Every structure is written in structure tokens, then in C-alpha cells.
Amino acid sequence: xxxxxxxxxxxxxxxxxxxxxxxxxxxxxxxxxxxxxxxxxxxxxxxxxxxxxxxxxxxxxxxxxxxxxxxxxxxxxxxxxxxxxxxxxxxxxxxxxxxxxxxxxxxxxxxxxxxxxxxxxxxxxxxxxxxxxxxxxxxxxxxxxxxxxxxxxxxxxxxxxxxxxxxxxxxxxxxxxxxxxxxxxxxxxxxxxxxxxxxxxxxxxxxxxxxxxxxxxxxxxxxxxxxxxxxxxxxxxxxxxxxxxxxxxxxxxxxxxxxxxxxxxxxxxxxxxxxxxxxxxxxxxxxxxxxxxxxxxxxxxxxxxxxxxxxxxxxxxxxxxxxxxxxxxxxxxxxxxxxxxxxxxxxxxxxxxxxxxxxxxxxxxxxxxxxxxxxxxxxxxxxxxxxxxxxxxxxxxxxxxxxxxxxxxxxxxxxxxxxxxxxxxxxxxxxxxxxxxxxxxxxxxxxxxxxxxxxxxxxxxxxxxxxxxxxxxxxxxxxxxxxxxxxxxxxxxx
Numbered sequence: 001x002x003x004x005x006x007x008x009x010x011x012x013x014x015x016x017x018x019x020x021x022x023x024x025x026x027x028x029x030x031x032x033x034x035x036x037x038x039x040x041x042x043x044x045x046x047x048x049x050x051x052x053x054x055x056x057x058x059x060x061x062x063x064x065x066x067x068x069x070x071x072x073x074x075x076x077x078x079x080x081x082x083x084x085x086x087x088x089x090x091x092x093x094x095x096x097x098x099x100x101x102x103x104x105x106x107x108x109x110x111x112x113x114x115x116x117x118x119x120x121x122x123x124x125x126x127x128x129x130x131x132x133x134x135x136x137x138x139x140x141x142x143x144x145x146x147x148x149x150x151x152x153x154x155x156x157x158x159x160x161x162x163x164x165x166x167x168x169x170x171x172x173x174x175x176x177x178x179x180x181x182x183x184x185x186x187x188x189x190x191x192x193x194x195x196x197x198x199x200x201x202x203x204x205x206x207x208x209x210x211x212x213x214x215x216x217x218x219x220x221x222x223x224x225x226x227x228x229x230x231x232x233x234x235x236x237x238x239x240x241x242x243x244x245x246x247x248x249x250x251x252x253x254x255x256x257x258x259x260x261x262x263x264x265x266x267x268x269x270x271x272x273x274x275x276x277x278x279x280x281x282x283x284x285x286x287x288x289x290x291x292x293x294x295x296x297x298x299x300x301x302x303x304x305x306x307x308x309x310x311x312x313x314x315x316x317x318x319x320x321x322x323x324x325x326x327x328x329x330x331x332x333x334x335x336x337x338x339x340x341x342x343x344x345x346x347x348x349x350x351x352x353x354x355x356x357x358x359x360x361x362x363x364x365x366x367x368x369x370x371x372x373x374x375x376x377x378x379x380x381x382x383x384x385x386x387x388x389x390x391x392x393x394x395x396x397x398x399x400x401x402x403x404x405x406x407x408x409x410x411x412x413x414x415x416x417x418x419x420x421x422x423x424x425x426x427x428x429x430x431x432x433x434x435x436x437x438x439x440x441x442x443x444x445x446x447x448x449x450x451x452x453x454x455x456x457x458x459x460x461x462x463x464x465x466x467x468x469x470x471x472x473x474x475x476x477x478x479x480x481x482x483x484x485x486x487x488x489x490x491x492x493x494x
Contacts, residue, residue: 007051007065008081008132011091012125015045015098019121022114031113035106038117042102045124046095052088058476061085061484063134063198071138076193080134085481086262086332087131089474090255093339094131096463097251098124100456101244104347107452108243108354109157116157120244123149127252131259136184136195140177143220143256147173150245150253157242165233165240172223172233180220183213187268201267201488210272217265218276224257227317228287231310238306239359243350246302250309250342255335258316262328262485266320270489277321284321285414287314292421296428301349301359304429305342308385311418312338318415319400322407323489328482329475330399336474337384337392337467344381344460348374351453352433356442361432365439370446375434377449377457382430384464386423392467 018041025034057064063082071079083091101120109116126149129142147170155166186209187200194200205213223230234254238246266273288311295307312334319331351374352367353359368375384391387398397418405412438444449457467474 005065005067007048008067008083008091008128010048011045011052011095012081012129012132014048014125015041015095015121015128016125018042018045019118019125022118022121025114028111028113031110034114034117035102038102038121039106041121042095042099042124045121046092046099049092049095049128052083053092053477056085056088056477058085059480061480064088066134071135075137075195077137077195078135079138080196081132081138082134083132085478086485087259088477089332089336090131090252090259091128093255093336094124094127094252096459097248097339097343100343100347100459101247103452104247104350104456105242105244108350112156116153116242116244119149119153120248123153123248127256130256134197136187136197136200138195139197140181140184143180144174144177146253146256150249153245153248154237154241158240158245160240161236162240165236168233169237172226172230176219176221176223176230179216183216186213197263200264203268205269207271207275210269211275214265214269214272214276217260217269221257221260221265222283224260225254225313225317226257226310227283227314228291228310229283231287231291234310235303235306238309238346239300239302243346243353246306246346246350247343250305250346251339254309254313255339258313258320258331258335261317261320266489267485273321273489274323277323280317280321281411284314284318285411287311288318288415288418289421292418292425295425296421298425299361301352301361301429301433302346303359304361304425305345305349305385308345308422308425309338309342311422312342315397315400315415315418318411319396319403322400322403322411323486324403324406325479325482325486326399326406327403328486329478330396330401330403332396332478332482333392333399333467333471333474334396337396337464340460340463340467341381341384341391341393344377344457344464345385347456347460348378348381351449352446355446358442361429363440364433364443366437366443367434367446369438370443371448373454374449374457377461378434379430380461381464382426384468385426387419390465390468392464392471395468395471 066082126146133139291311298304316331319327384393
């Protein structure tokens with residue numbers, strides 16, 4: 001095989017092998033070795049993902065860096081990988097985020113260090129596998145396997161109700177996925193014995209069957225996004241998860257459900273996707289408006305940001321189901337941007353929690369007086385979360401609104417309310433936490449960011465501002481794949 005043909009295997013298996021090496025260090029007596037191996041593994045995982053972008057052919061809508069070999073020949077299940085302009089950025093985002101999570105947990109995690117670092121490295125490889133898989137069973141294996149390290153991360157290093165939150169997270173995401181497996185088995189028989197996802201794009205499927213398949217996919221992907229009303233697992237998981245768990249959950253795991261709609265629902269069952277689009281758009285707008293108001297009522301910072309994530313992901317599903325290039329590309333930009341911003345927001349809350357062991361907004365006030373550098377970062381990310389022009393948070397939302405207005409003025413109007421509600425709940429939190437006089441003696445004792453924390457937040461600040469000021473390097477990669485997808489969805493299979 002040429003070097004380029006093994007890149008996807010490297011981005012999947014390098015972090016997993018690094019995670020197993022970290023586990024081999026054993027007890028906390030060797031925690032220093034565990035941290036160093038985890039850091040080297042995460043940096044290597046990010047570096048091997050960079051050629052996916054630098055060597056990517058922007059003019060092609062075909063799958064690139066394709067790998068194919070037999071896995072289970074008896075059932076025609078193959079180890080088949082590839083990326084296009086839709087999936088390539090999510091592998092980069094996963095590898096980048098994993099590196100930050102390892103650095104962020106460097107000093108914070110003091111117990112079971114090797115197991116913590118290994119969980120996130122292995123999870124990184126498995127999530128990359130989801131984005132790269134071109135075989136339905138391979139996709140399903142990665143999809144289910146990535147739940148295990150996140151379940152462990154929440155259940156072992158989480159808060160007081162961590163076991164409840166971990167089990168709720170696992171059950172919600174598992175039950176929906178079982179229906180997706182049923183859909184895969186139907187498609188396997190319909191295609192004459194193929195599990196190739198690309199083969200399914202050309203299948204003639206009756207309208208009634210398309211609707212049932214769409215519902216099966218919806219059960220898996222809507223829970224993962226999560227869409228209203230199957231979102232209730234997310235606030236619990238975020239509140240109880242360790243900071244690294246919240247970062248990966250918000251930055252990457254929520255994107256997997258949205259990615260599923262583009263990889264499966266739209267191309268495989270286009271007629272059902274058009275028929276059900278009104279339903280999806282309605283749920284998306286409920287998420288944007290109603291969940292935005294729910295976020296405004298939160299007293300826990302993590303819960304507020306969790307509800308904010310649900311509201312912002314409503315933009316993503318809205319963009320997908322208005323079926324125009326601005327909407328889909330805007331939704332993809334919003335997914336990447338939300339990965340940066342939500343990771344940054346949860347890391348900021350983690351910085352304060354490490355010092356005061358409280359997430360309650362009422363316990364803070366006047367933080368800027370004691371942590372001016374931190375306050376500058378926190379306010380920047382809050383502005384991005386509110387959709388301030390010049391930050392990445394504005395670009396995707398603006399593109400989706402522009403796409404929506406071509407379809408229906410009221411879709412765009414209701415979606416645009418997020419610019420009001422987002423500013424309301426985010427700035428209300430910032431006002432109470434960061435500004436004003438020092439509120440209590442615990443805030444008086446706060447110390448500003450150390451160099452490790454500055455590096456992590458600065459990397460995300462550069463990403464948020466870079467994408468906000470110059471989004472073209474992101475959008476140009478998507479054009480060919482998005483246009484090809486829309487051309488395919490426009491052709492009826494009946």
C-alpha cells in the first residue's frame with residue numbers, strides 16, 4: 001500500500017495503540033509515564049491526520065484515502081475506509097480535541113491517571129473510525145464501541161450522580177442504535193448481500209420502506225445529536241462527566257448523530273428525507289427556541305452550556321433538511337465551530353471548578369478581578385457562543401439563516417432568535433460570574449491561568465477567531481461533496 005492509503009488506518013489505530021500502551025503503565029506510581037505516553041500518542045494522532053487536509057483534492061466529490069480489505073468474507077463484511085469533504089474535518093477535530101483533553105487533564109486527574117488518558121485516546125480512534133467507515137457493520141462496530149470509554153469516563157471520574165448519568169447515556173444511545181442495525185440488515189438483503197454504504201446510495205427502495213428506514217436511522221441519530229425531545233440524557237451526562245468527558249461529548253460525540261443524517265438518511269432514503277423534512281425542521285426550531293429559553297433558566301454553568309449545545313445543534317439539523325448548499329455547508333461549519341466553542345466553554349468551567357469545586361453561577365462573581373487572563377478567554381468564547389461576527393459562531397449560523405430564508409421566511413426568523421436567546425443566556429452567565437465586585441472569600445483566593453491552561457485555551461481561541469475571520473479553508477473542501485449529495489438527493493429512487 002502507498003503511504004496515503006494507510007492514513008485512515010493510522011488515525012484510527014495509532015491513538016488506540018497509544019491508549020493500550022498507556023494502560024500498560026499500570027498503577028498511579030507510573031502516572032508520569034502514563035501522561036507522557038498519552039501526550040506523545042495524542043500529538044502523533046493529530047499529526048497523522050493533517051495530511052488528510054493538506055493532500056485532499058478539493059475538486060472531487062469521491063471518497064479519498066480509500067482502504068479496502070476483507071474482514072469477514074462469509075458475510076461480505078469488509079474493512080473499508082474513506083473520507084470526503086463532509087467527513088474529513090471531523091477526523092481533524094477529533095484528533096485536535098483529544099490532544100487538548102490530554103493536556104487539560106495533566107494535573108487535574110490524580111487517580112487512575114493511566115486509565116483516564118487511555119479512555120480518551122481509545123475513544124478518539126473509535127470516533128475517527130465512525131467518520132471514516134464505508135462498511136455498515138464496521139460503522140456500527142465503531143459506533144457502539146466508542147460508547148464504552150465514554151461510559152467509563154463518566155462512571156469513574158464523574159460527579160456524585162455519575163452512575164445514573166452514565167447508565168442513562170448508555171441506554172439512550174444504545175436503544176436507538178439497535179433500530180439502525182435492523183435497517184442495515186434490511187439494506188444488506190435488498191442490495192443482494194452488500195454492507196457497502198456507497199452501494200446503498202443506488203438502491204431502488206419503495207416509499208413505504210424508505211419511511212421505515214428513515215425512522216430507524218432517526219432513532220439512532222436524533223438521540224445522539226440530541227434533538228428535542230430525546231435530549232434529556234445530555235444535561236445529566238454533562239453535569240456529571242469530568243471536564244474531558246464534557247469536552248469530547250460536546251465537541252465530537254454530538255456531531256456523530258448529525259453526520260449520520262448526511263451519510264445515511266439523505267443519500268439512502270432521499271424521498272423519505274424530503275417527506276419527513278417538515279417534521280425534522282419543526283423539531284429543530286423547537287430546539288433552537290425552546291431549549292434556548294430553558295438554558296436561560298439554569299443556575300449550573302455546565303447545564304447552561306449543555307442546553308446551549310442542544311440549541312446550537314438544532315441549527316445543524318435545520319440546515320441539513322432545507323436541502324440547499326448554503327444550509328448544508330452552513331450546518332457543517334456550525335458543527336466544526338461548535339466543536340471549538342463548546343470545548344472551550346467546558347474547559348473554562350473546568351478551570352473554575354478545579355479551583356473552587358463549584359459549578360453554581362451564584363457562587364461566583366467578580367472573577368475578572370482575580371483572573372484577568374482567564375476572564376479575557378472566557379468572554380471571547382462567550383461572545384463566539386452568542387454568534388458575534390468575527391468569530392466562528394457567526395459564520396455557520398449566518399449561512400443556515402441565509403439558506404433557510406430561501407425556503408421559508410419563518411424558518412429563518414425563528415432560527416435567528418438564537419442570536420437573541422444565545423446572547424441572553426451566555427452574557428447573563430458572564431455578567432454574574434466574571435464581572436462586578438468580588439462576591440465571596442472563595443473568589444478572593446482564585447489564581448489566574450497557569451501556562452498549561454493558557455496553551456489549551458489559546459489554541460481554541462486561535463481556531464475560533466481563525467475560522468470566524470477566514471472560513472474559506474473550511475468551506476472550499478465541502479463544496480464538491482455537498483453539491484454531489486444534493487444532486488443525488490434530488491433524484492427520486494422510485
